[in-house]
Amino acid sequence: MLNKFYLSAILLCLVSSPTLADGEATYGQRCVVCHGAQAQGMVAMSSPRLAGQSSAYLQRQLKHFKLGVRGKADGDNTGVQMVAIAAGLDDAVMVEVSDYLSALSNELIAEAVNGDARTGGKLYQAYCGSCHGSDATGNEMLNSPNLALLSSAYFKAQYQKFLNGQRGYDKTDKYGRQMKMMAAAMPDQEQIDDVAAYLQSLAASE
Secondary structure (H helix, E strand, C coil): CHHHHHHHHHHHHHHHCHHHHHHHHHHHHHCHHHHCCCCCCEHHHCECCCCCCCHHHHHHHHHHHHHCCCCCCCCCHHHHHHHHHHCCCCHHHHHHHHHHHHHCCCCCCCCCCCCCHHHHHHHHHHHCHHHHCCCCCCEHHHCECCCCCCCHHHHHHHHHHHHHCCCCCCCCCHHHHHHHHHHHCCCCHHHHHHHHHHHHHHHHCC
16 A cells, blocks of 8 residues: 555656656647647547657657658658657757657557458567567667557558658668668568557557
8 A cells, every 4th residue: 555655656746747747838839739639649640649659769750850860751741740840849858748758658549450460460570579579569778669559550651651761761860771671571561451450459458
């Protein structure tokens, strides 16, 4: 009982910290329209879920958008929108909003998708698991994001961007270029659908 009290007190302090409060304010001003009130992402806006994602990963992506390392490829209409948003953020604000988002609930939400989850699981472990983890929750040591949080539509859209060169195009994007190479090893749309189905099955099994 005492341990629960201390845990609750610690969580309250974290949620109430000035840094997280500042991050929440920035999110409300800059991000909520596209990513949703709970940072759950919006399929209609082609925006990903941000709640529960790694802070380090979010910070890196914001910096990449700001520097043009991501979002500047021809035809990347959603990416160029993020370039404009990130341009107005300094490093401190990026940390604050990323920490705020990372602290939000990472409860998975399943969606119905096309594809064979069983086959997708085998493909995932063969091509993706070594970097993104056996449970697809990412690995900060390897700078890989949580894929289990993403909607099927967003996952497949980003995979296509790696395939067509709209992501991983910049020589300074070490991890993006790695992912571009891995995507090229599995370009088949049916297999991509199967992996997406497997990722959604992880949410359904929670």
